[in-house]
Amino acid sequence: MVSFDHREPGTDPAAWTTFLAGVGAATVDLAGVGSVVVVAPHPDDETLGAGGLIATAADAGTPVHVLLVTAGEGSHPDSPTTTPDALVTRRRAEFRAALGTLHPAASATELTVPDGGLREHRDELRRALAARLAGAARPTLVVAPWRGDGHRDHRIAGEVAEELVAATPGTALLSYPVWTWHWDTPDAPAAPWERARVLPLDAAVRDRKARALAAYPSQTEPLSPAPGDEAVVDDRHAAHHLRAEEWYFVPDPATDDADADADADADATLADATVPSSRSRASFDEHYARKPEGWDFDGSWYERRKRAVTLAALPRERFRSALELGCATGVLTAALTERADAVLGTDIAAAPLDRARRRAPAARFEQAAFPAEWPAGRWDLVVLSEVGYYLSADDLDRTVDRVLGSLDDDGVLVTCHWRHPDDEAVSDGDTVDARIGARWPRPRLVHHVEDDFVLSVFPGPDVRSVARTEGLAP
Structure with missing residues (x-):
C-alpha cells in the first residue's frame, strides 16, 4: 500500500x-x-x-x-x-x-x-x-x-x-x-x-x-x-x-x-x-514497482524484533528442510538458512525474488502463487509470516491442507501475523490465526499474542515440547 x-x-x-x-x-x-x-x-x-x-x-x-x-x-x-x-x-x-x-x-x-x-x-x-x-x-x-x-x-x-x-x-x-x-x-x-x-x-x-x-x-x-x-x-x-x-x-x-x-x-x-478474493499478483507487482524493498524489513525495530521472536519460537535448533511461503525480499529466509539444511522461499511476485537471491544465496527461490502453485517436496518446517490475511478464506483453508499434505510428522507450521488494520489485506491477523487453529488437527505448541502480532506454532503428530525432547521433563 x-x-x-x-x-x-x-x-x-x-x-x-x-x-x-x-x-x-x-x-x-x-x-x-x-x-x-x-x-x-x-x-x-x-x-x-x-x-x-x-x-x-x-x-x-x-x-x-x-x-x-x-x-x-x-x-x-x-x-x-x-x-x-x-x-x-x-x-x-x-x-x-x-x-x-x-x-x-x-x-x-x-x-x-x-x-x-x-x-x-x-x-x-x-x-x-x-x-x-x-x-x-x-x-x-x-x-x-x-x-x-x-x-x-x-x-x-x-x-x-x-x-x-x-x-x-x-x-x-x-x-x-x-x-x-x-x-x-x-x-x-x-x-x-x-x-x-x-x-x-x-x-x-x-x-x-x-x-x-x-x-x-x-x-x-x-x-x-x-x-x-x-x-x-x-x-x-x-x-x-x-x-x-x-x-x-x-x-x-x-x-x-x-x-x-x-x-x-x-x-x-x-x-x-x-x-472476497485473494489479493492479486498484479497488486503485489504494483507494490514492488513502487517500493522495491517491499517493507522496511531491515530498518524497522518492529520487524527485527518480530523475526527474533519467530526464530525463538522454533521448537528445534535445526531443521532438515524449510519452506517459507511469501518470502518477499528474503530477510527472514536468510535467517532460516542458519537453522535449516535446505530452505526454499516462494513469493507470488517475481521482483522481490531477485533481491532475495542476493540476500540469501544459500536458499532456493521459486515464484509461486499458493495454494494453486505448490512446490514439490517434504518439509519439517513451514513458515507463513504476514501473508495469510492476503488470502481468501477458501485459499487459506487450501493452503493449510497443502501444508498438512507435505509436512513431515515431526514438522511444524509457524505462522505470524500483524494485528492492526492493513489496507491491502482481505482479512486480519486474528481471523487468520483462529481459522488455521480451527483447521489444524492438533493443539498449538506455541500461541503468542501481543498488541502488534499473533504468532502460533502448529505441530505435526510426532512433535513434543522442547523440554520433553531434551529429556528435561517426563
Whole structure:
C-alpha cells in the first residue's frame, strides 16, 4: 500500500506535464458508447478523475450514471470544527451540485458505505454495480479508480469494476488516477503508462470541470485556519486534474488472462461475488514497482524484533528442510538458512525474488502463487509470516491442507501475523490465526499474542515440547 500525506506538496504538476507530452497514448473516443457508469469512492472523485469525460458525454447526449460509494466523511479526521456526521450532509450536497454542473441529466446512486470501509463492504458495491450494468444501454463504458492509486477505497473500487467488466459482455473499462499524481514520480513511474489513454477536453468542458470542482469547498478550501482543517485538494493538487486532457488506463490483457485461468467460469465468479478474493499478483507487482524493498524489513525495530521472536519460537535448533511461503525480499529466509539444511522461499511476485537471491544465496527461490502453485517436496518446517490475511478464506483453508499434505510428522507450521488494520489485506491477523487453529488437527505448541502480532506454532503428530525432547521433563 502506498503511504502518502495529502498535506505534503507531492509531485510538481509541471513535472508531469513534461512527462505526459511524451506518452503518446491513444485517444478516448466516446462515439458509439451507449451509456457511461462512473464509480466514485468519495464525493469529488468523479470530478477529479472523470469530470471532463462526464461533461463530454453530456454534450454528446450520452446517459451517465454515477455510483457514489461513500459520503467522504473521513476527509478531515483531525478537524476541531466539524464532525463526520456534518461532513456527510455537506459532501453529499456538494456531490449533487458538482454532478449537475458536469451533466445536468446525469443520475446517481448514493451508497452508504463508511468512508475507508469499502474493503469490508465490497459486496455492496458489487451488487450495485452489477445491477446498474444489467440495465445499462450497450456498449457500456465503466469508469472507475485505478486500483493502484494508493487509497484503499480506490483499490477495492477498481478491483470490483475490473472483475465485473471482465464478466459482463458489452462493457469496457477505463481506470482513472487521483492520488497517483501526488505520490508517483515521472522519473520512475509506477503507473502503467504503456496502457494509458487520453481524453482531450475543449475549453467549455474544462470550464465546467473547474466549476464542478469549485462546488466542493469542503475539499478545496480550508475549513478554518486551525490545524486539521487544511484543504484536501489544494491548488497544487487541483492542477493535476484541471489539464487540457484527462488520463486513464485500460486493463492489462495479461492480468485478464491470468484471472481467466484462475477462474474461467465467469458465471461462477458472479455467483460468488460476495466472497472476497485473494489479493492479486498484479497488486503485489504494483507494490514492488513502487517500493522495491517491499517493507522496511531491515530498518524497522518492529520487524527485527518480530523475526527474533519467530526464530525463538522454533521448537528445534535445526531443521532438515524449510519452506517459507511469501518470502518477499528474503530477510527472514536468510535467517532460516542458519537453522535449516535446505530452505526454499516462494513469493507470488517475481521482483522481490531477485533481491532475495542476493540476500540469501544459500536458499532456493521459486515464484509461486499458493495454494494453486505448490512446490514439490517434504518439509519439517513451514513458515507463513504476514501473508495469510492476503488470502481468501477458501485459499487459506487450501493452503493449510497443502501444508498438512507435505509436512513431515515431526514438522511444524509457524505462522505470524500483524494485528492492526492493513489496507491491502482481505482479512486480519486474528481471523487468520483462529481459522488455521480451527483447521489444524492438533493443539498449538506455541500461541503468542501481543498488541502488534499473533504468532502460533502448529505441530505435526510426532512433535513434543522442547523440554520433553531434551529429556528435561517426563
